[in-house]
Amino acid sequence: MIMTGQDPRLAARATLDRLWAPGCRFLGTETAILAGAMSWVSERHLVSAISNAGGFGVIACGAMTPERLEEEIVATQGLTDRNFGVNLITMHPELDRLVDVCVAHKVGHVVLAGGVPSGATIKRVRDGGARAIGFAPALALGKRLVKLGIEALVIEGSEAGGHVGPVSLNVLAQEILPHIHDVPVFVAGGLARGDAVLGYLEQGAAGAQLGTLFAASTESIAHEAFKKAFVRANARDAVTSSQLDERFPVIPVRGLSNRGTRRFMAHQAETLQRFQNGEVSREDAQLEIEHFWAGALRRAVIEGDVEEGSVMAGQSVGMVKAVRPVAEILHDLVEQAVDALVAREARTGHPADREITAG
Structure with missing residues (x-):
């Protein structure tokens, strides 16, 4: 039957579930929260914790060999029976073998990152029974990827940690969300609160990708010094690497400013x-x-050298106030979105979801 006048929080949660239903269906999850793939961080423990808590964990393959990736997939499957994905770098010299490993172990979703995947690679993923996800830093590329067979897109703003593009999520969302409806679109970059995620869902996003919050979680294997650096940091401390001379291009990487970033500037000047x-x-x-940065990420994440290592972090690091369990992080994201919907009803007098079907 149809019941009205329900608890405002139940109505708000029903609205949230309706908004991110396309993302949940695509991922096969309770919440449409996709984890960003972070080298040295997104491994079996964190990935399984995220999936077990209702999100979607993603293994960061990075420079792994096919044999090493196989080991990580099998270990992750031993820790969770829920869906998770694998992020592959399209420039990896053994990309085809990596895809084959994912397919052989029935990984349900493959994220193709670090470049534009070829139609042949997308076909290889899909023919193997996995879903193919790609990154779209512009509307034209998003449309092209959909034509090539990509089944979902991530639009990641420059607020994100690690390797980033030049455009903010706020702008990308306005450029892309009104025009791509054939596949789910997940937003990423600078996200750390459920009410912010809600805003993008209402613009047409299917879900959101978060990384920085999870990097500083209890289940993250990152060194305690790495996590403490996140807790201490402000948003303005997460800066992109600078380029001194256009003849020597530097790929922008966002991380916490430290002695290493300052030495990098001096190193560029001396080399020039x-x-x-x-x-x-x-x-x-x-x-x-x-x-210059060879091995620097591992030094920071694994060894805890947060002064000379590369402490990759998004601008949302300013909202990391404590090291918390993954389940608590996901719970709070949901509650923040629900709170925002309830608060809107109080302001406008319009219930978040007027009718709830009770079975």
Whole structure:
């Protein structure tokens, strides 16, 4: 029967569930919260914890060999019977073998990141029975990926941690959400509250991808010093790496400012001077700049060197106030969205969901 006048929170939760239903259906989850894939962090323990709590964990393959990825997938399956995905870098020299590993172990979703995946790779994923997810930093590319067969998109703003593009999520959402309806679109970048996620759901997003909150969770294997750096940080502390000379491009990476980031600027200046003096070739100078951060992420995450290592974090790091369990983080995200809907009803007098079907 149809019941009216229900508890405002029940009505609000029904509205939330309706809004992110497309994302939940696609992921096969209770909440349409997709975890960002973070190298050295998104491994079996964190991934399984997120999935077990009702979200969607994602293994960060990064530079893993096919054999190493297989080990991580099997270990994760031993910790959860719920859905999770694997993030593959499209530039990996053994991409096809990595896809085959995912398919062989019946991974349900493969996220193709770090470049534009080819139609052949997307077909390989889908023919193997997995769902293919891609990243769209612009509307034109999003439309192109859908035509190539991508089944869901992530639009990630520059507020995110790690490797980022130049456009904020606020702008990407306005550019893309009104125009792509054929596949679910997940928003990402700078998200740390359920009410913010709700705003994008109401604009047409199917769900959201979060990383920084989970990197500092109890289940994250990141070093305690790494997590404490997140708790101490403000949003303005998460900055992108700077480029001194356009002849030597630097891929923007957002992380916490520290001695390492300051030394990187000095290293670029010294290398540029050596190039101008004819001491090194342009190619060697570029390599020296690129190799500066080699191993720096592992030093920060695993070894806890948060002064010289690369402490990748999104601007949402300013909202990380404590190291908390994943289940608590997901619970709070839901409650914040529900609170926002209830507060709106109180302001406007319009219930979040006027009718609830009771079975």
